[in-house]
Each structure stands twice: as structure tokens, then as C-alpha cells.
Amino acid sequence: MSLKQKIWASYIVMIIVPFFLAVLSARLILINYEQGHQLQIIEAVQDEKIREYTDFAEELESTLVNHPDYFKDKLYLERINNKITSFGMGMLIQDNDQFTYNSLPVKAEKLKPYLSKFLEQDISKRWVTAIAKEYIVRCRAISFSDGTTGRIYLFMSKIAPWDPPPGQFNEYVKWVFIIFIICILVTNSFLTYHMSKSLIDPLNSVKKAAMEIQRGNLDYPISYPAKNEIGELYRTFEEMRLKLKQSQALNTQYENSRKQLIFNISHDLKTPLTTIKGYAQGIIDGVANNPAKMEKYLRTILNYAVEMERLTNDLVLFSELDIKQLPFDFETIEINKYLEDAIEELNFSLSENSIDLSFVSHYESQDLIMADRQRLVRVIHNIIENAQKHLNKEHKEIQVILKEDNSGALIEIKDNGCGIPEDKLSFIFDRFFRVDSARNRTTGGSGIGLSIAKEIIEAHQGRIWVKSTEGLGTSIFFTLKKSKYFIVNLN
Structure with missing residues (x-):
């Protein structure tokens, strides 16, 4: 029963019940009076x-x-x-x-x-x-x-038995009035108690829960079984508490991420800065005293500067994704041609490290894919860079496989590296997660490459996931929507 219905019911009961009880009491008094005074009435x-x-x-x-x-x-x-x-x-x-x-x-x-x-x-x-x-x-x-x-x-x-003697009529009316007042008081007390139990007590529970939240305790649940206005208030309050708890957990996570970010930035910048500083100081001190040595020092400085630029770009991109401020320029692309161009661009740098990068396509339709060219290539680069760190075999191989389903394209980037332990698979897209906890320049990195890839793919309305077998290699899959299945967000 809703709160409005309860109030109306209480109002009606407040009128009907006292009246009914008073009439009933009056009738009982009348019967008793008739029986007690019948003979007196007859002989009066x-x-x-x-x-x-x-x-x-x-x-x-x-x-x-x-x-x-x-x-x-x-x-x-x-x-x-x-x-x-x-x-x-x-x-x-x-x-x-x-x-x-x-x-x-x-x-x-x-x-x-x-x-x-x-x-x-x-x-x-x-x-x-x-x-x-x-x-x-x-x-x-x-x-x-x-x-x-x-x-x-x-x-x-027969003399009418309900006609009391004149001297007793006032007494009869007085008792009926007293009974009527008593009925009103009893009914009012019962309804007040009932309304108190159904309104005041639940509101006090909400007040107590609000005070707990005010003190920072977000683990104080409340529930109300009835489906009325009070129940809706409880459910709304409970949803608010859960959202506040979720927000608090998210803020804690953001704070931890911020601390982790500061730590990673300082750690990742320290080594290249120290190296650049050392090689620059060597040039100043004349250690690079011939053209070959000078070229080596300058190239080392350039490589570390490029790495610092890449790290800085990753951090900027990550921050823009995190606050939903990164703009996307979606357009229709021929996915086969696009991936062929991206693979050709990456092949040059990978071949220098003796890594065989190949592309296999099973996408035979002419349906176009909706994507942001610049952001999508960043996804491919980040996944391949992550794969490079786990290639431990003599013949290093990375393969890009394109498949098709009804609604879009399925892209698999597969390597033949050392694989990822099963207990760590569910964390590889988390921010700052590293499969190798030992931070060094070989297995290091910012720890946000795959997290950036996940954010970009989800912005493309796709999914990204991983499969891996230790000793055999790792495959990272992601999907892209065909243009006719892509839902344009107008916000």
C-alpha cells in the first residue's frame, strides 16, 4: 500500500471506526437499559x-x-x-x-x-x-x-422500550458521549502508533544511515520490503550509498594511479635523463675525441630523447583518455589496405631487431570499417611493442591476422614469445601493470600501453581480450565495427 493510500485509509478509519464503535456501544447500553427497566417502564x-x-x-x-x-x-x-x-x-x-x-x-x-x-x-x-x-x-x-x-x-x-424515563435520558446521553470520545481516543492512538511504525521508524532509519554516511561509513546498508513511497526512498538512498561507495573506491583507485603514475614517470625518466646527461657531459669533457665516437654519443642521446618523447606522448594520451577529452575523428576505411600500410611501416623497425612481422587476411567482403586512423595505429603499435618485450626465441615472429564476422572485423596480433602466466592474464589491460615486476630497460616501459589500447578500442565500440600459453606465445584480439553497425554518439 502506498503512503498516500495509507493516509487516506487512516483518515477513513478515523471517521468510521469511532462512529461504528459508538453506535455499537450505545446499542449495548440500550439493550441493557431495556432489560433492566422493562417492568418499570411498563408500570410507569x-x-x-x-x-x-x-x-x-x-x-x-x-x-x-x-x-x-x-x-x-x-x-x-x-x-x-x-x-x-x-x-x-x-x-x-x-x-x-x-x-x-x-x-x-x-x-x-x-x-x-x-x-x-x-x-x-x-x-x-x-x-x-x-x-x-x-x-x-x-x-x-x-x-x-x-x-x-x-x-x-x-x-x-406495549410501551416503547427505548423511551427512557425523563430523569434517566440525560444520563444515557452522557454515557453515549463518553463512549464516543473513548472510541475516538483509542482509534487515534492505534492509528498514531501504526503510522509511527510505518513512517517515523523508517525515516529514523534513513536518518541514521545518513549520519553514518556523513561520518564516512559507506558500509551501512538499509532495506525496506514494502513497494511504496518509503520503499522507493530506501531504494534510492541505497543506490546513492552504493554510488558514493563506488565513487570513493574510484577516487581511491585514481589516487593510487596518480601516485603510481608519478612513481613511474620519475623512474622511467630517470634512466634516459641520466644517460643523456652522462653522454652530454662526455662530449663537453672531450671524451668523444673523434668523429665516430662523437656520432655514437649523439645517436645515443637522440635515441633516449626519442624514448622520452614516446613516454611523454603516452602519458599525455593516457591523461586525455582518462578525462574523456581525447577527440576522435571516425571515418570509413578499407581495413585490408589500412593494415597492409601499417604493417609495412612497422616492418622496417622490426626487421632491424630480427623480428618477422607478417599479415594474413581472411576479410573478403567490401564492407568498410569505421575507425580513427591515427588512434587505431597507436593500438597496433602498442600491442606490437608489448609483444616485442616477450619474444625470447631464436626465431622471433609476430603475426597480424584479420578475420570477418557479421558486424565487423576481428584482428588478432599473435607472437611466439614466452607467453603470460594464466594468473596474470586478467590484469594486463590494467593501468601500470607489468607482467615482469623487475623494472629494467629491457622489460620495462610505462605500463600503460595496453591500457591505452583498451581505452581506444572501447571508444571504437569494440572489445579487446587476450589469450596466452606459457612457452608458446600470446594473442591479443580486438574487434572493430562495420560502418553500418557503428552507433554514432551525438553527445
Whole structure:
């Protein structure tokens, strides 16, 4: 149930329940009052009527005892009926099983349900009273002189039982009012408690969780099972906590990366700078005292300067990728021609190091690939440079294999080097990760080459992954989208 529905339900219950309970209580009081005061209500008549009725009752009782045969005399019955009528009563005389006199406006046969109440009661020497639905009936036996028996029934109109005596009406109203107030208080207390449990307690839990986050504790989860506004608040708050925790972890990772970056920069620049400084100082001191030696010193200085430039370019590119500020110029390319040109460019430098670089294509369609030429060649260079560091066989070989699938091109760059341990495969695209933890100029590097490759391929909406077997070599795969499957980001 939603919070809005709960509020409306509470409002309706606040109105209906007290009213229902008050009516029920009033009815119970009324029933109790009716039962306790029924006979008093029946006999609550004016004093004069009471005296007249008392005299009449004495006369009637004397006639029943001393002159019972009078009840067979129609003149007597008419005379006594006049008195009975003045009391708002009616009379019925029964002789054996026959009704011999009836002053009521209804037939005697219809009155039998009322008369059946006296069948099992002793009415020989006393009056017996019974309360029926419409009448109050009094009955007395008649013993006639000829030995037969009969009965006399007096029918009185029933006084409304819900009309309390004037002196007690105010007391009755007071109790109904008190019960109504009590019902409101009880209902209000119950609803207040229920709303407190369903609203205040959950909000206090959220407040406590917020205070924990304020103190920096992001490991304080909260949950609420109901699918209402409070549940949505809990879920939103929990999502915020998880995002804050994720952001905190990311900030920690960035901070560690920053520290690692500073450490790597200082380490990677220290050796070439020291070398350049040493060779430059040798030239100044005249150590390079002939043209051949001078050329060697200058070429060494140039090589290390080029390496420093490459490292600096990698770091700049990495920073631009990291803050999503690197622009991409996507265009359609013929992937076969593009890779042939890139391989030809790389072949010159690799052949100097006795590395055999070959290209095999299984891409037979004319579909164009969407790519940024400059960024994609950086991916290929970085992967091949990484492969060079792990070539340990006499015949060093790197192979570029192009394949095709429905949505794009699959490129595999495969070497026959030493391979990568299985427990390190999942980390090779991480920033600053090095398979060889010993940092030297042979196996070193910035540690961000494959991380840059991963960022560039993902910007091309592709995937990159690795497979390797120790002792046999390593293959790095990446995919590129065909132009018709490339989703242009307009942001």
C-alpha cells in the first residue's frame, strides 16, 4: 500500500471506526437499559391511573373468585369492557377451548401465538404477564360454578422500550458521549502508533544511515520490503550509498594511479635523463675525441630523447583518455589496405631487431570499417611493442591476422614469445601493470600501453581480450565495427 493510500485509509478509519464503535456501544447500553427497566417502564403511569387500575384489578380479582359466572354474562362483560378500554386495554374470554368474548380489533385465532406463552404456566391462582411483539398480555384462570374452566386475557399496548424515563435520558446521553470520545481516543492512538511504525521508524532509519554516511561509513546498508513511497526512498538512498561507495573506491583507485603514475614517470625518466646527461657531459669533457665516437654519443642521446618523447606522448594520451577529452575523428576505411600500410611501416623497425612481422587476411567482403586512423595505429603499435618485450626465441615472429564476422572485423596480433602466466592474464589491460615486476630497460616501459589500447578500442565500440600459453606465445584480439553497425554518439 502506498503512503498516500495509507493516509487516506487512516483518515477513513478515523471517521468510521469511532462512529461504528459508538453506535455499537450505545446499542449495548440500550439493550441493557431495556432489560433492566422493562417492568418499570411498563408500570410507569400516572398516579391516578394507577389507583384506578388498582381498584379495577381488585374488583376483577374479587369477581373471579366469588362470581366467576359473571364472565358468561354479556351485560357484565360489556360494562367491565368499558373500564378496560379506558386503560387502553382489550379483553378476551375463553371457555374451555371456545372464545366467548373478544373486545380486540383482531380475531381471536390470530392471537393464539401470544396465548401459547401461558400453556405451561400456572395461572390458576395468579396473574401471569408475558411480553409479546405488539402487546403486553396478562392471563388468569377462571373456575366456573358448573365445574368448567376458562381463561381471561388482558391485552395492553406495549410501551416503547427505548423511551427512557425523563430523569434517566440525560444520563444515557452522557454515557453515549463518553463512549464516543473513548472510541475516538483509542482509534487515534492505534492509528498514531501504526503510522509511527510505518513512517517515523523508517525515516529514523534513513536518518541514521545518513549520519553514518556523513561520518564516512559507506558500509551501512538499509532495506525496506514494502513497494511504496518509503520503499522507493530506501531504494534510492541505497543506490546513492552504493554510488558514493563506488565513487570513493574510484577516487581511491585514481589516487593510487596518480601516485603510481608519478612513481613511474620519475623512474622511467630517470634512466634516459641520466644517460643523456652522462653522454652530454662526455662530449663537453672531450671524451668523444673523434668523429665516430662523437656520432655514437649523439645517436645515443637522440635515441633516449626519442624514448622520452614516446613516454611523454603516452602519458599525455593516457591523461586525455582518462578525462574523456581525447577527440576522435571516425571515418570509413578499407581495413585490408589500412593494415597492409601499417604493417609495412612497422616492418622496417622490426626487421632491424630480427623480428618477422607478417599479415594474413581472411576479410573478403567490401564492407568498410569505421575507425580513427591515427588512434587505431597507436593500438597496433602498442600491442606490437608489448609483444616485442616477450619474444625470447631464436626465431622471433609476430603475426597480424584479420578475420570477418557479421558486424565487423576481428584482428588478432599473435607472437611466439614466452607467453603470460594464466594468473596474470586478467590484469594486463590494467593501468601500470607489468607482467615482469623487475623494472629494467629491457622489460620495462610505462605500463600503460595496453591500457591505452583498451581505452581506444572501447571508444571504437569494440572489445579487446587476450589469450596466452606459457612457452608458446600470446594473442591479443580486438574487434572493430562495420560502418553500418557503428552507433554514432551525438553527445
